[in-house]
Amino acid sequence: MSIQSNTSTLILADKLIDGKGGSAIEDAGVLLFGPIIKAIGTRSDFDGLANDKVTVLKFTGKTIMPGMVDTHTHHTGFGDGRSGDDLVELPNEVLVLQAAKNARAALYSGVTSARENGAKDYTTFKLRQAIQEGITEGPRLVLCGPPISTIGGHLGYFGGEVTGQTEARAMVRRHVKEGADYIKITATGGTTKTSFPWLSSLNVDELTAITDEAHKFGKLTATHCLSTQGIINSLDANVDMIIHCIFNNPDGSSDFRKDVAERIGEQGAYINPTLHVLKSRIWALLKTQESRTLTPQEKLDLDDRKRFYDIRLEHCHKLIEMGLKIVTGSDSSWGDYKLGNTPYETEALVDAGFSPMEGIVSVTSEAANSIGIGEKVGIIEAGKEADIIIVDGDPSKDIKALWNVENVFKSGRELDRGSESSRDRSRQYPPPPLP
Numbered sequence: 001m002s003i004q005s006n007t008s009t010l011i012l013a014d015k016l017i018d019g020k021g022g023s024a025i026e027d028a029g030v031l032l033f034g035p036i037i038k039a040i041g042t043r044s045d046f047d048g049l050a051n052d053k054v055t056v057l058k059f060t061g062k063t064i065m066p067g068m069v070d071t072h073t074h075h076t077g078f079g080d081g082r083s084g085d086d087l088v089e090l091p092n093e094v095l096v097l098q099a100a101k102n103a104r105a106a107l108y109s110g111v112t113s114a115r116e117n118g119a120k121d122y123t124t125f126k127l128r129q130a131i132q133e134g135i136t137e138g139p140r141l142v143l144c145g146p147p148i149s150t151i152g153g154h155l156g157y158f159g160g161e162v163t164g165q166t167e168a169r170a171m172v173r174r175h176v177k178e179g180a181d182y183i184k185i186t187a188t189g190g191t192t193k194t195s196f197p198w199l200s201s202l203n204v205d206e207l208t209a210i211t212d213e214a215h216k217f218g219k220l221t222a223t224h225c226l227s228t229q230g231i232i233n234s235l236d237a238n239v240d241m242i243i244h245c246i247f248n249n250p251d252g253s254s255d256f257r258k259d260v261a262e263r264i265g266e267q268g269a270y271i272n273p274t275l276h277v278l279k280s281r282i283w284a285l286l287k288t289q290e291s292r293t294l295t296p297q298e299k300l301d302l303d304d305r306k307r308f309y310d311i312r313l314e315h316c317h318k319l320i321e322m323g324l325k326i327v328t329g330s331d332s333s334w335g336d337y338k339l340g341n342t343p344y345e346t347e348a349l350v351d352a353g354f355s356p357m358e359g360i361v362s363v364t365s366e367a368a369n370s371i372g373i374g375e376k377v378g379i380i381e382a383g384k385e386a387d388i389i390i391v392d393g394d395p396s397k398d399i400k401a402l403w404n405v406e407n408v409f410k411s412g413r414e415l416d417r418g419s420e421s422s423r424d425r426s427r428q429y430p431p432p433p434l435p
């Protein structure tokens with residue numbers, strides 16, 4: 001290989017994982033030219049490179065991999081137990097500041113791209129503007145604006161309530177006008193107090209109007225689905241991603257529906273299971289239990305959630321066995337799960353049956369493909385944006401190595417991520433093991 005360059009950076013490390021799922025390259029190098037990846041190969045491929053024109057960075061014992069792509073974030077959230085019902089009470093200016101804090105934590109943890117899954121009004125669009133203006137730092141953002149919902153439906157108070165096909169189409173057009181990259185829809189209720197978690201919300205004609213209008217503009221769609229009927233309605237409407245993908249009946253009981261899962265596969269829709277956000281609530285309750293006795297309601301909640309987590313893990317295992325397209329999307333900062341902790345969701349997918357390498361794919365190339373940015377990022381390959389992280393250890397052997405991010409490059413620029421202790425403040429730890 002012969003490489004010509006002007007102002008280039010050569011990154012050398014023990015291993016390179018390109019994000020496509022094949023085995024790691026040993027003794028590897030990546031050549032960057034400005035914001036773009038110019039070439040990848042083994043160290044010897046770059047032997048002849050003129051040293052005075054190339055900055056060489058050597059990382060012994062480390063792995064080069066693509067920056068993580070989190071397909072499901074809530075940048076205005078807190079991850080301290082506050083719900084959407086609490087967030088909507090805060091002024092937009094405060095929400096944008098919180099979003100900036102979260103964006104920095106996510107980027108510094110190694111998440112170089114994130115798909116925002118819905119916030120009040122167009123607050124996250126202001127965050128993106130602030131990032132573009134250089135006021136704050138954050139991942140490259142894929143934005144939706146307020147999730148489209150029924151009156152009183154899940155997250156409807158963020159500004160996306162519609163009734164009927166005409167209003168549904170109008171809301172999509174408004175979001176597109178404001179700069180939305182995709183359209184998020186709540187096909188069932190959720191944690192929103194006035195919604196009904198296990199019942200579908202928008203009707204199929206409304207859902208179809210939304211996806212049809214979005215697809216007309218070349219925009220992807222994703223539906224929040226806490227029930228089987230919500231999944232079925234979304235598939236009828238030809239949605240591109242099923243979020244949560246919970247197989248619940250109207251009474252809250254769970255039954256895995258292989259026929260519905262097969263339909264997801266036939267239609268080629270992606271699935272974002274969001275396992276850890278449930279576990280984070282369990283962790284929060286266990287931590288509370290360390291300091292005081294739980295109320296009877298909390299105790300019930302803890303037992304329910306533990307039971308439900310096992311069901312969710314088992315259902316996700318089945319989806320993995322069926323070979324469906326499953327991606328990492330953390331759902332942080334929602335509930336008790338803080339942004340900056342994306343690897344927990346990938347770990348949960350590995351617990352559900354992914355190999356560590358499949359876990360990596362779910363948080364790099366497949367994640368990028370699922371949110372429409374796979375042409376640009378998610379793999380390390382000549383011509384792609386140089387969104388790269390350097391990790392201590394080998395995450396294809398042990399997925400927990402995703403926590404050991406030592407350097408982050410966004411568009412070829414190495415970030416100053418502040419002190420380790422400041423980064424550690426964004427980290428959430430599991431509760432201590434019970435005696």
Ligand SMILES: [Zn+2]
Binds near residue numbers: 072074
């Ligand atoms: Zn969410």
